[in-house]
Amino acid sequence: MKFLHVSIFFAIYYPSFSQQAQMVTINGNLVDHSSNLPINNAVCFLKNNDHIGVVSDKNGSLVLSFPKTLIYDTLIVSSLAYERVSIPLSQIDTSKDLIKISMKERTLLLDELIIEATGYDLKKLVLNSVANISKNYPDRAHQLKGLYRRVSTEKKQYKYLEEAVVLVEDHDYKNYQRPSKIKVNAYRQSKDWGKIDTLMVKVLNKIREKAVKNFNLSNNSLHRLFESNYIRVFNKDGTHFNFNTLKGFIDDHYKFELVDILTPGRDTIYHVAFSEGPFPERPSGRTYLKINSSDLGIVEFQISSGFKGNNNLLHQVLVKFRKVDNRYYPYYIKTVQPRYINREIDDGEYDIEIYQFDEVKTKDFRKIRSKESINRLDMESHKSNSYDPGFWKDIDESGKYPVLDQGVKLSLEKNQSLEEQFEEASRQ
Numbered sequence: 001m002k003f004l005h006v007s008i009f010f011a012i013y014y015p016s017f018s019q020q021a022q023m024v025t026i027n028g029n030l031v032d033h034s035s036n037l038p039i040n041n042a043v044c045f046l047k048n049n050d051h052i053g054v055v056s057d058k059n060g061s062l063v064l065s066f067p068k069t070l071i072y073d074t075l076i077v078s079s080l081a082y083e084r085v086s087i088p089l090s091q092i093d094t095s096k097d098l099i100k101i102s103m104k105e106r107t108l109l110l111d112e113l114i115i116e117a118t119g120y121d122l123k124k125l126v127l128n129s130v131a132n133i134s135k136n137y138p139d140r141a142h143q144l145k146g147l148y149r150r151v152s153t154e155k156k157q158y159k160y161l162e163e164a165v166v167l168v169e170d171h172d173y174k175n176y177q178r179p180s181k182i183k184v185n186a187y188r189q190s191k192d193w194g195k196i197d198t199l200m201v202k203v204l205n206k207i208r209e210k211a212v213k214n215f216n217l218s219n220n221s222l223h224r225l226f227e228s229n230y231i232r233v234f235n236k237d238g239t240h241f242n243f244n245t246l247k248g249f250i251d252d253h254y255k256f257e258l259v260d261i262l263t264p265g266r267d268t269i270y271h272v273a274f275s276e277g278p279f280p281e282r283p284s285g286r287t288y289l290k291i292n293s294s295d296l297g298i299v300e301f302q303i304s305s306g307f308k309g310n311n312n313l314l315h316q317v318l319v320k321f322r323k324v325d326n327r328y329y330p331y332y333i334k335t336v337q338p339r340y341i342n343r344e345i346d347d348g349e350y351d352i353e354i355y356q357f358d359e360v361k362t363k364d365f366r367k368i369r370s371k372e373s374i375n376r377l378d379m380e381s382h383k384s385n386s387y388d389p390g391f392w393k394d395i396d397e398s399g400k401y402p403v404l405d406q407g408v409k410l411s412l413e414k415n416q417s418l419e420e421q422f423e424e425a426s427r428q
Helices: 122-131 198-215 221-226 243-253 389-398 406-412 418-426
Strands: 023-032 043-046 053-055 061-067 074-078 085-088 099-103 142-154 157-170 181-189 254-262 269-276 288-292 297-306 313-324 327-338 350-361
Touching (some): 043 061, 053 061, 122 243, 122 269, 122 288, 122 297, 142 221, 142 327, 157 221, 157 406, 181 221, 181 389, 181 418, 221 327, 221 350, 243 254, 389 418
Parallel strands (some): 023 099
Antiparallel strands (some): 023 061, 074 085, 142 157, 142 350, 254 269, 288 297, 297 313, 313 327, 327 350
């Protein structure tokens, strides 16, 4: 699962005089429920804003700060070999100097058929799942209908929102050279309240354009997000899910650990955490696969970098699949990555993007014409000045797509209602 990451990074520092929003801080201590010993390397994050997170230290201590507007969220504490803990933030007494959180050990009952003398062979399971990608994923052209959403943060406050109702036309996964087509049926955006340094942005855009040209990357955010489904390019050498690449590195560059066994319906899903690198450490749980034992399909994967040392999240991709006509199609794609818009390289500035697809068509659909498709090399090609409040009201009330988190909405409406922002942005 080695993958070429191209990072565009400029660090030009100068003093910051910005005012911090009202913050809430949790000082916690994680302990084993039975032994009362500290639990280190546990990942602690907010459920609906999981870019806000830390890792407990060797003493089980953690310090997590977040804006008061996110008090409606839930704290998630996750550690391998322990049951996940979920605590509504509104139920946590943050006035206390230290909050003790105890975690119970998890007991896994494994299928005896897949237990060997040396234990559970996770490497074999992962290799077999990758070897079966061509059998489990799209083998024909198809269309996905859904919602695109991007929210941007600064100092852990939300500063920008854009949404689009889209139609995506993709090919079979064996032909990774053929780009997808994306048609935008409706679009809206808020004001951008972030501290944008226009000169800095121009410089970064120039660098990004060169990287796009040299490495055949997408410059448009809608295309870039869709292409974060790395299983689409499993036939390309050097990518995460290329069998030959994985086979060559799996023995020396990977560590695996079984996190959980899930049994939705008649399926058995193995949740496998892994770490990779020349000297892989014990998996943290932030990078994982979920594999269906019945057909070896990967039903979900998450790949994260960061949350080490200074606890900053550098990049994260999460993709979930559902089965349609015996093939797995993505229904949820999410990325979290730093937002470079000024000279302050701050861990509170992120772009969080999602796709939520509610419809899959594998036949009898009208193809997207080239003139209808947005340009994957143009950053702005998906944006539109046409805003239809009635259409978006129907979308918001349909229940098809995830509702904007209440804390996020409050943060974005600090200075002006979202509806007024959408209307104003459409006139510019």
